Amino acid sequence: MEVRRESIFVSAVRALCNTFAGMIGVIIGLVILGIVIGSLAKPSLVSDKTQMVIAADANGNRELLPHSAPVILKINIHGVIGSRDLNSKTIMSQLLDSQEGALKGRVKAVLLHINSPGGTAIDAHNIYTKLVEYKTKHQVPVYAYVDGLCASGGMMIACSADKILSGPLGVVGSVGVLMGPNFNFATLMEKYGVKQRTITKGIDKDMLSPYREWKPGEDQSLVNIVAYDYNVFVNLVANARPRLDKNKLINEYGAQVYDPVKAQEYGYIDDANSSYNSALSALVKEGEISGEYQVVELKVIHPVLSGLIEGKSPIFSGKVKHEIQLPADIPSELLNRPLYLYSPALQ
Template identity: 40%
Template sequence: MSQPDDDLPPPMQDPVGVPPPARAAALPAESVLAQLASDFLRERRIERRWRTALRLFWLALAALLVYSVWLQGRHAPSSTTPHTALIEVRGEIAADTEASAEQLLAALKDAFNDDAAEAVVLRINSPGGSPVQAGIVYDEIKRLKTLHDKPVYAVVEEMCASGAYYIAAAADEIYVDKASVVGSIGVLMDGFGFTGLMEKVGVERRLITAGENKGMLDPYSPLLPKQRAYAQAMLDQIHQQFIAVVREGRGKRLKETPETFSGLFWNGEQAVKLGLADHFGNLDYVAREVVKAEDIVDYTPKDNVAERLAKRFGAAVGAGAVKALRDIAPIR
């Protein structure tokens, strides 16, 4: 006797269309493992592609930086016609600025070595800076002037003070505007002392040194009379070096007064009267009327795109390039 249709077992169903958990349960274990392995390998391939792209990016950027710096070092403005060579001295004079000795010396050498350059003009707009950097530039200007017998003029815009005037003293003539700020022939060492404030708030300074003067000028420790005298003597020596440079550069044109080397500064009109400057005039006037070479060629080193990127990204660029070089082993 046959069974009714209601008692028959349900037909087999295709796992397609079944929700993922049910489908995984319906598939054989080998198929599940194969699917997981496939997904894992696909993710690994994507990860390797991104890692490779990142490495190539850092390497390309590092190569661009190296090439750009090399190219800039080789580049020097050139003109076959007689011209006035311009070098800008702008901003603080320090080792890591645009007015560093390294930058200015490279520009000076290029300008003096160019036979078409009739004269070198330093266009100055600087409050000064490091006496060491200024001294290096001064000495190099004097050396190159003697070697090439080429005149040097300083043209002051808004300011030529302290270390900037140190450099200007090497010029054959100094041109200013009537309202330019000139002078400040002096040396300073500044800082702060917090000892009184620390006592009021109950803070104890714990400074351990080997050498009785190792902590000299520490802002959180008292300034001893002996240390103050030593610092003052050192500043006086540097000041005398500055004075000697100005006297050598300006010669009999300098009309010394008790205030000349006191650190005061004057406007351009007063500077001419005191012999700190020679004439009134700007860059175009000097090139046209003094040098007699109206064409001006700028020898000042300029930041290129790669260097701006390097400054923008900072240490990240170097770190990324080093990591890429370290991890550049073949990818399998």
């Protein structure tokens, strides 16, 4: 009988492969275990609590100060309003946590750091409302600093501030509403002999269906909603920014955006040539803060597996989502909703 012996190299490769396969198995097991635990403990894993981060003051200091030091709450309005990380719920969590625990009674002012094209009308308006309520209840000044873009819903949120200051390269404005885009494939379907049938009950239940020719007036209810939301926006801005002429806002400025100098001239903002440090220094003075102070950000923490736990992952839901790829500045979750959003590609 002939006995074959493996070389040391082949044995080493086999051992390595076995070890690698074992590690993959362990990782898969941990992922499955995490999903199971997450589904059973969903309320505790998807938390509204925030994590405190020390930001730089006007002198660049980020040293942790004693709990007796006054605090400026810095709220970042960055990105699309209504997205996972920026919506009325995440802002509410920050406002609530700023009056609890180690921060209770210490917040003397609020700085809104804005770089946003806007987003959903409901989230922008809710955030504006909550900030005004917070300012009134706790008697603290609120300043907004524009570090890039302050458009549409971002402009609405900025109107909650006592003063709006911008860096020299800011973009400000876009007071308007949009809903859409809506596409129509009826002619294309007819050309290729494609047919569809949608069963509905109720007049205009399938309004603006992309699979048939649109009927005159079927979108009237949506037109009315957009008009209503526009009036809310215009009246809010006109009341918050008394130097901004309401008639000119409607008939001349419209949903255009402006450089900081023009924005200051028209009354959208108060200072066109500010900086983060100078805005912070002005807020310190307005809040009557003397001596050292702490600038604090409160970041909402999303659990690692929250996407799976909430059923948004195809792995968890067993569903694959097919969608038309639209311009990058219109996330799919914002479609079919009234938007205070600056989107040049759609205007």
